[in-house]
Amino acid sequence: MSSGVLAAEFAMSTEAVERTVAAAACSCTHCGLPVPAGLAEDGADEQFCCGACRIAYGAINACGLGRYYALRDAAGVDAERAKGTGRKYAEFDDDAFAALYVKERADGLCTAELFIEGMHCIACVWLLEKLPELCPGAVECRVELGRSMVRVVWDRDAVSLSDVATWIDRLGYVPHPARDGAARKARREADRRALVRIGVAGANAGNAMLLAIAVYTERFNGMEPEFKFLFRACGMALAVLSISWPGRVFFKGALAAIRTRTGHLDLPIAIALGIGAVAGTVNVVLGIGEVYFDALTMLVFLLLVGRWVQRRRQEAATDSIELLYSITPMRARLVVGDDTREVAVESLDAGAVVEVLAGESVPADGVVVRGRSSVDVSVLTGESRPVDVGTGDEVCAGSVNMSGVLRVRVEATGAETRVGRLMSMVEESARRRAPIVTAADKIAGWFVWVVGSIALATFAVWLVIDAGHAVEPVVALLIVTCPCALGLATPMAVTAAVGRAARQGILIKGGDVLERLNKPGVVLLDKTGTLTEGRFGLVRWVGDEGVGPMVGALERQVAHPIAVALRELAEGDDLVASDVESRVGSGVVGVVSGRRVAVGSERFVASVATSGAERFAGVVREARESGLTAVLASVDGRVSGVAVLGDPLRSDAKDAVSRLKGMGYRVRIVSGDDPSVAERVGGALGLASEDCLGGKSPEQKLAIVEEHLEDAAMRSRPVVMVGDGVNDAAALARATVGVAVHGGAEASLSAADVYLQRPGVGPVVELVEGSRRALRVIRRNLAFSLGYNVLTGSLAVLGLMTALLAAVLMPLSSLTVLTMSYRSRTFGQHSDGGRR
Amino acid sequence: MSVMYLVLPLAFVGAGLSVWAFLWAVRGGQFDDLDTPPMRMLLDDEDGVAKKDS
Numbered sequence: 001m002s003s004g005v006l007a008a009e010f011a012m013s014t015e016a017v018e019r020t021v022a023a024a025a026c027s028c029t030h031c032g033l034p035v036p037a038g039l040a041e042d043g044a045d046e047q048f049c050c051g052a053c054r055i056a057y058g059a060i061n062a063c064g065l066g067r068y069y070a071l072r073d074a075a076g077v078d079a080e081r082a083k084g085t086g087r088k089y090a091e092f093d094d095d096a097f098a099a100l101y102v103k104e105r106a107d108g109l110c111t112a113e114l115f116i117e118g119m120h121c122i123a124c125v126w127l128l129e130k131l132p133e134l135c136p137g138a139v140e141c142r143v144e145l146g147r148s149m150v151r152v153v154w155d156r157d158a159v160s161l162s163d164v165a166t167w168i169d170r171l172g173y174v175p176h177p178a179r180d181g182a183a184r185k186a187r188r189e190a191d192r193r194a195l196v197r198i199g200v201a202g203a204n205a206g207n208a209m210l211l212a213i214a215v216y217t218e219r220f221n222g223m224e225p226e227f228k229f230l231f232r233a234c235g236m237a238l239a240v241l242s243i244s245w246p247g248r249v250f251f252k253g254a255l256a257a258i259r260t261r262t263g264h265l266d267l268p269i270a271i272a273l274g275i276g277a278v279a280g281t282v283n284v285v286l287g288i289g290e291v292y293f294d295a296l297t298m299l300v301f302l303l304l305v306g307r308w309v310q311r312r313r314q315e316a317a318t319d320s321i322e323l324l325y326s327i328t329p330m331r332a333r334l335v336v337g338d339d340t341r342e343v344a345v346e347s348l349d350a351g352a353v354v355e356v357l358a359g360e361s362v363p364a365d366g367v368v369v370r371g372r373s374s375v376d377v378s379v380l381t382g383e384s385r386p387v388d389v390g391t392g393d394e395v396c397a398g399s400v401n402m403s404g405v406l407r408v409r410v411e412a413t414g415a416e417t418r419v420g421r422l423m424s425m426v427e428e429s430a431r432r433r434a435p436i437v438t439a440a441d442k443i444a445g446w447f448v449w450v451v452g453s454i455a456l457a458t459f460a461v462w463l464v465i466d467a468g469h470a471v472e473p474v475v476a477l478l479i480v481t482c483p484c485a486l487g488l489a490t491p492m493a494v495t496a497a498v499g500r501a502a503r504q505g506i507l508i509k510g511g512d513v514l515e516r517l518n519k520p521g522v523v524l525l526d527k528t529g530t531l532t533e534g535r536f537g538l539v540r541w542v543g544d545e546g547v548g549p550m551v552g553a554l555e556r557q558v559a560h561p562i563a564v565a566l567r568e569l570a571e572g573d574d575l576v577a578s579d580v581e582s583r584v585g586s587g588v589v590g591v592v593s594g595r596r597v598a599v600g601s602e603r604f605v606a607s608v609a610t611s612g613a614e615r616f617a618g619v620v621r622e623a624r625e626s627g628l629t630a631v632l633a634s635v636d637g638r639v640s641g642v643a644v645l646g647d648p649l650r651s652d653a654k655d656a657v658s659r660l661k662g663m664g665y666r667v668r669i670v671s672g673d674d675p676s677v678a679e680r681v682g683g684a685l686g687l688a689s690e691d692c693l694g695g696k697s698p699e700q701k702l703a704i705v706e707e708h709l710e711d712a713a714m715r716s717r718p719v720v721m722v723g724d725g726v727n728d729a730a731a732l733a734r735a736t737v738g739v740a741v742h743g744g745a746e747a748s749l750s751a752a753d754v755y756l757q758r759p760g761v762g763p764v765v766e767l768v769e770g771s772r773r774a775l776r777v778i779r780r781n782l783a784f785s786l787g788y789n790v791l792t793g794s795l796a797v798l799g800l801m802t803a804l805l806a807a808v809l810m811p812l813s814s815l816t817v818l819t820m821s822y823r824s825r826t827f828g829q830h831s832d833g834g835r836r
Numbered sequence: 837m838s839v840m841y842l843v844l845p846l847a848f849v850g851a852g853l854s855v856w857a858f859l860w861a862v863r864g865g866q867f868d869d870l871d872t873p874p875m876r877m878l879l880d881d882e883d884g885v886a887k888k889d890s
Binding site: 122125129143144145146147188191192195196199200203207224227230234 | 837840841844847848851854855858859862863865867868869870871872875876
């Protein structure tokens with residue numbers, strides 16, 4: 001994105017900030033989300049949707065960093081920025097924390113790596129790297145945008161890490177300690193080693209090529225034998241270096257393939273490298289025949305580049321997902337006397353009492369000892385409606401506290417919790433999944449045998465024809481058929497496709513996912529969050545003329561999920577309500593256009609309205625039967641309308657489902673929600689009722705996946721599970737392809753093969769369609785490589801292959817494969833269906 | 837043509853030096869992050885201009 005973004009950014013200046021603020025008076029100045037009516041300030045230029053945004057905006061401006069907003073708007077990043085939490089990060093100063101994450105440098109300064117939630121673009125890089133100017137004692141803050149990490153260096157005597165973290169939080173980002181530092185370090189080391197190999201192989205290939213060209217000119221101009229030997233010997237030295245250092249990986253791979261008796265592309269590559277090097281060395285020493293050192297070194301170089309590109313691409317996906325792991329709570333507010341203290345979740349014991357604020361997730365299984373609230377347990381059960389809890393009720397780790405403050409007595413932690421037990425089920429499921437043999441490796445298996453037999457036959461035939469020149473064609477055959485293009489065909493097509501998918505917000509963890517989706521199978525959709533909006537919305541409105549806008553106007557004054565949904569009724573109207581009075585848990589009354597309007601539950605409206613209720617009784621009953629919420633409205637004491645509220649279908653859901661069906665997939669809903677809700681959603685999507693399964697527990701979901709996997713008719717057809725919660729994780733891990741959707745829980749992310757950054761089912765369709773196109777590219781590449789091998793192989797068998805011809809054909813075939821991979825359309829960039 | 841005995845080793849020394857330089861850069865971590873530095877470079881430029889203005 002960088003160049004375009006920057007060009008636009010330079011063109012704009014700070015007035016962009018003012019312009020945005022003026023244009024969207026009711027969206028938050030900091031995060032761009034709508035501001036609740038209750039918080040909007042009349043006449044103020046700056047509007048905030050919450051305290052965290054106000055603090056972040058204040059901190060950024062007070063430090064003269066207002067340019068952040070101009071940068072950000074120029075970068076065109078959509079809303080949903082992370083907001084600071086206002087936490088104090090006290091646990092960052094613990095000795096245990098320091099031992100795990102903080103390193104002391106030789107010069108006495110401390111350094112730590114932090115994962116930063118909410119970092120998106122160039123503006124975030126700019127803002128975070130200004131940290132040392134804001135926070136005295138912070139020496140350096142280096143952002144690594146690709147991995148969403150910052151490395152902070154600070155002076156321990158001047159400032160504590162918790163202060164640094166609080167500053168980051170105040171700027172609107174949430175810092176998390178970067179877990180698993182050892183794994184990341186190992187990966188970085190492996191990355192560097194791969195680059196070193198590429199560098200050495202590249203230098204050797206280039207120089208060997210130059211020397212080979214010198215030898216080729218000998219054909220036209222002649223050359224003294226002395227110099228011909230010199231060039232060939234130097235080429236040999238380079239090739240031996242290239243094969244024995246960077247090329248060693250192929251021999252290692254070949255050994256592993258032999259040991260496990262599986263076909264692997266490394267095997268034919270190693271054979272060709274070995275034979276080519278030995279035959280070439282013999283020819284150099286004896287001063288006879290052809291040498292293939294340029295082709296061999298080029299082979300090593302190209303194959304290494306192909307692997308590196310693929311590796312890099314997959315790491316990018318893993319990194320994005322790793323950040324999400326780090327976001328789950330690792331801390332709890334332990335109640336000590338009258339105070340609370342932040343502690344690590346691991347240090348909690350049964351019997352301890354923890355406090356859970358609104359918006360936080362419960363750290364352990366336990367019993368509520370104080371407070372009332374509603375709890376979102378969708379992560380565990382898939383049930384989208386919040387559950388009300390009070391003293392004495394049980395709550396599970398991982399559920400989110402929606403409203404009040406709760407105090408919970410801990411009964412089980414870690415692996416003992418319901419979530420922990422589910423996680424062990426996930427591991428079990430992942431282990432049982434059969435690995436797939438990729439197309440390239442399948443081909444490699446018989447490739448070795450075919451080429452080997454042809455080589456033997458060639459040797460035998462030439463022995464009869466011309467015993468003196470029997471070895472030459474065999475060596476030529478082995479080298480030119482060495483699967484250079486074959487080795488690049490799959491990785492390149494996969495890399496290009498996975499990269500395109502990532503740009504479309506589809507993160508694919510491994511290339512084999514594409515191959516798993518080769519045939520249409522079953523798509524199992526979890527209802528919550530994939531098919532529906534995941535929030536309250538207006539499904540239906542029945543009422544007298546003119547009542548709708550009055551209800552909407554009244555609800556504009558109230559900040560409540562139901563009220564927000566009802567505001568839609570007043571869209572385009574500018575009625576204003578006065579004397580608004582809202583009764584918690586039941587409804588709202590107020591005066592609109594001089595008439596007294598009341599909106600709320602049936603009981604509430606019945607208390608203020610005496611007539612008219614019977615007109616809407618049918619609608620109310622119907623709503624209740626299909627799991628929806630009915631809200632009544634009365635005007636001047638007469639019931640005049642009913643709004644049916646529920647979790648509405650996403651606008652793209654129907655289209656997506658019909659496209660999946662069009663491709664031959666069977667679409668089923670497997671939801672933890674009430675069966676009536678699942679059936680209503682399925683019905684709206686045109687699914688048969690036996691394909692709408694509601695009320696399924698995690699164990700049942702897993703069983704359904706296994707049933708489909710074992711279904712004889714479906715054998716070797718993929719079972720795609722799409723879900724978001726911990727309740728889906730085991731099923732995700734067991735399915736042929738598990739797809740975790742936007743906003744999913746950690747468990748589902750680690751279990752899934754694909755993570756969708758965009759909400760909805762649309763990306764699932766793109767994944768399936770894109771995989772098909774990618775597979776077509778892979779097959780085309782493989783067919784091309786095989787065709788090339790047949791051609792050059794025949795030339796070699798006939799004794800017509802020369803080293804010069806091999807040197808030209810080899811890179812040419814690889815280039816063709818590369819071009820075909822990157823020019824082909826796989827993900828995005830297509831407009832069929834016309835949805836976007 | 838006997839100049840080859842001088843030029844060839846020289847060429848190899850040159851190639852060896854550039855390989856060594858590359859390895860040094862890789863091991864020093866210069867290729868670890870390929871996304872942020874191009875942005876950072878442009879931001880710092882812009883920032884310097886802004887400071888002069890104010």
